[in-house]
Amino acid sequence: MTQGAASPENMGGTERGTDMLTFKQKYNASKKYIIEQKNIKRGIASLIYNYDPDKIKKITYALCGEAFFRKGVSGYNKPGSFADIGKSINMPPFPDLRRSLLWYTLDLISGSGQINAFLSLKSRYDHEFLRSNYEMCDKLLEECNKGFGWSLWEIENRIALLSERDGFDAQKKYVDSLVDEVNNKGINVCILNCQSMLCEQRANISTYLKRRHDEYNRLFAKVDDSRLFMYEYVKYRTHVYLLDDSGKSKIYSDPGLLNMFLFQCQRNALIDRYLIFSDIVADVFSVGDDKLRQEFLPYVVDLSGHIHDMILVNTAFYQKNGYYAFYPEGSENIRRAFDMYSAGDYEGCMEIARELLNQSEIYFPLVQLCAKCLIYLGKEVTLTEDQPIIERIIQKLKQRFSRSSNIDEVQADLIKILSTHLSSNWAKELLTILSKVNSHFLVLEETGAAVNYSAVTTPDILFDFPAANLDGFISQLPEPFADSVSIRFSMAVRKKDLGAIKELDIDEVRKSRYSALILLDKDPNAAIELLNSIKGRVKVGALSQEVDALLVNAYLRTGDLLSAMDLFVHAFYDNVNFTYIGCTDQIFQKIKSGKYSINSSIFAPLVCAIYFNHYLPQKDRDDVVWHICYDEYLEYRGVKKPTELIDDPPGDVSDLDLTHFLAEVCVPNVMDRSLAFDSYDEVLNERISICETLVKRDPNYADKYADEAKRLNNSLLVRLAKKKVENSKVYIDTEGLRVIIYKNVCEDYERYVDYEMNSIKYIMQLFDDNDSDNFGLENFHLKLFSAREMLSAIIKQTRDIFVADNRYGLDGCLSVRIRHGTLESQLRSCFERHKLVTAKDVGGQYRSNNYWYVDGQPRSETRSKVDQIFSQFSAKVDEIILHLKRDVIQIKTEKKNPQGLFDFTINDYFIDDAYSKSREYYSFDDLVSDLLQTYLVYTNNSLSAVRSLLVDKIDKDFQRILNELELQIRGINSKHFSVAGLRAQIASARTDISTELNNISEWFRLTQPDSFSDYGLSIAVSISREIMNYSHSNRTVDITEEIDQSIILQGRTMPNIVEIFKILIDNVIKHSGVDGKLAAAICATREKDKIVITMKNPVKPNKIDHRQIREVEDRLRAWENQDYTSREGGSGLYKIKKLISVDLGCGNNIKIKCSDDSFSVQIEVETRGILV
């Protein structure tokens, strides 16, 4: 609020100020405030929040009459994206439901112009969708977006439209395009809603939604607060539809909850806001209690005078039963009626309507249509424009309704109103139609299909009506309803009077269907006969599905599981929604029981696939049944792998069924349990073969299968290469070392040889002279010792090159590939993923481990103790890792690293031995070969020692500190602290750390990098990403790639290239300073004889130390000074330089660019010798 603006809050001099002001003054103050602030929403909110609602209601109602208010001072700008929605709503929630309702009412009234325009569009959309005029639907959705901006309504309908018209792939493409705008969870919710919308068109919505209960709950359990405004919308819908066992939703028995919910919904876009509110209204009047209805009533009445679509609902019956029903076969007939209506054939339309209504085919849009027809037909008598008349009717009825909720009185009024505006005949007919619906609804509506609100008199509803009340119910029905064919039919069904049903003059399909329903319990075989007799005659999809569902049910009752599965699967092929009506669970439970002999049926595994893929949204622990059915079927066929079925297809299985079996059943998560495969790689290879076959067998989905095969191939390649790269960490380039040794030591060796040879000549000469007096033993010893010393120096210098040379030395290899990052993060992640350790803060203290606390727990002695335990544990873990890095995985020499396991100490025995053998060497090369061989043996011995240490001592060390942790937490007794949960995580960490140490021990083997196949650069990126995201499972990096696919590199380069990307990703994780999700972009292009790799990532503003960056750049330029390579810590760029310059042997240039909030590294690598 701007300083000094006249606001309702600061009007008046007393505490609340209201009593000091006259109504007119308050009115003017409010008006002034709204105009000055140019924000109606905020103005209304302030008014309502700070004043007595009753008084403010009068003021704001008065304001409603003002043009500025109606038009909207600032208007509702359509949101450009979801991020724009809800920004201006920043007031606190209203303290009670009444104020929320007032806010909503006024908010919607001020937006009524737009809402009505939207409703008109929505009505057209529903109409066109019903007619399958998808082209027009597209245009209308576009129009909606242009006119009103983003809305969930549009997204959901677009998903539904794409799903209906273009299939899953188109829907998926659209959904993918929205991911940035609405994150994954939001998208999932939209998809669920659109599925329920489609379901409304076809099947029983309540059944569908109940089935989806768990999935909704799962999604809502992880709602992201920042997107609350969207999810609340859907959350509300869940409350509405997914009623608990008592038939009541909690939200409609708790005004406080509803109030909070309404507040959250304010953050939606206008049209979504309206749809939410109208849904709530419908539900309050159907499932809410009397008190709540009375709360809502005046506001709803007010709204109905402004918004065409607002519905007044109040019937005892509907309130009592409180459920939705849907009449599936209505759609086909409605379509015909709409066609006639559109063609202006109102009489024709009415003809269909009368016929349908007489058969109980009451469908809410149809009633609306009839009303419209009658109005148009009556137009020449009394009406000039139907819209104003309807508005007047609504206004009058609204007034009437606000005085009494007695439906009979309202009906009486309605008759009067209609009589004054329509000719008496038309009025009577309209009333007759409305009366049929009136037993559930009093509907006053001009536009909108309003499918959600339809409730009809069907036998299904009457099934749940207590038999004792039947006569009373009939006696209450208004004429001519009580004696209609439809009610007699309904009564016959209710009484299960098959004879009466048979005699009624009503459609045979309908009669057989309900007769079968009645027979299901007692005589399922007779039901099967009846249903089969009408199965071929049913053309309408939804009805056909219902007949199939009844048949499946009947088969199950007769114990004919094979027929049930067969029919179920084929009905599913026709429509995936069949799972929600087709006794899916019952079939699955029978399969699971193992009591039926169904090994020979391909449908058993197919039912399981449908059950787990389409019916159960979450992974079920019974999915082993799926595998068993798969396994048993293959066993029955005498084959071990599915591809064998392709080679020799079974004669009694249709192509379609086999295709579905291959596509849906033979998936990796089913096949991997099979004993036919010895590894997961074999499973993936089998699936790839299956996909390749499916491309030809199922051409409609060829792209999907080809994509899957490509993805799996890639995954297989990455898996294999990753493992190989992981186990190719220690590599000794003996040829490179030989060159360095030759360059540095050869001259010394020649001196040594010369000296040694001369001393021998001298000795020989002494012996030859046989002059013992001049034997010169003392000198001889001196000379002998010097030669040995010279050799010793040569051996040690060679050893030093072997272990410490900046280019080819073993220590560089250990530093770059093992000690730098990966080892530590991989070990630590075993504890991080189980929330057992925390990182240090800038002050070097371990952060508090909040995971194990219930939110809001106050500081206490127990908590401090637990914090201390976790800090100590984190310190112990880091200590072991540090010991491993700093002391153990180090080169041990005479002077350095006494605990290092890479023992290269050279003792006197070694020198003596070498010296004694030195005469056998014919050349320097011989000596070097021998020494290199010896050092390689040393290396292998050291690697073996490290492997043993890791799987033995280090594992024990970790197990010991886990034991200590477990003992420490055992004594803690606090309701805020989950000891049981922590123990489970400790148990998991035990297994994980042992497994990880075993994995890591495999790094410590000497390898030859030339065993890799040539590969695309993107594979190397994928491998690096997999490794880094695994080892930093709590801080994964979302990497976008733009890589020239023509960059194919020689296989030998893979470990080094992967290492380079690992270092780059590691930099993002450790140095970007970003708090939220980490992201980076990798781009690689080919330019003449160079590859240019750029990695860019956001960094925390002001995080970059520009002075340090300049220092790094200087050192990279002066690369000859290579001492930085083996230095631990730093950015890793020196190590990248070393990897490219030395290990890959390529010219290169590394540039750094950074701004306040981004960092990028550009690496140019000469391609000579590395490209294929």
Add this chain to the structure above:
Amino acid sequence: MNVIILEDDLNKLASIRGALESFPEINIQSNMSYHSGLNILLSQKFDLLLLDMTMPIYDIKAQETGGRTLPLAGRDILFQLSRRKIKIKVIVVTQYEDFDGLSLVELDRELSSEFPEHYVGYVYYNITQEGWQEKLVEMISDEIY
């Protein structure tokens, strides 16, 4: 008596083997995954299975990552034994108290009801707590004698 232990945690496996030293008459074999475990159970005859509940699909080896981990691999094994009518008694030895929202007591009840022919009971393994060895020994003794 031939006993097979299916356990992927080497430390736990060693502890269990240690606890079984009081039965010199039994022959012990062990496997470390769902796949290798099921394979041996189908090809050889055993009298008793000491079964871990959570295991990887395949043995973890130098060139094999083990595939996915099955949180209820033990239950799946029991399912297979029951379906294939393999006669063997099974004692679950687990270090977890919760399995995807199912408590150990609930799991015990479920396994008792679903696999009465095979399932004997469970031992809650915890290296820092005493008592699990005794319980295991007692249950095995009941099976032997």
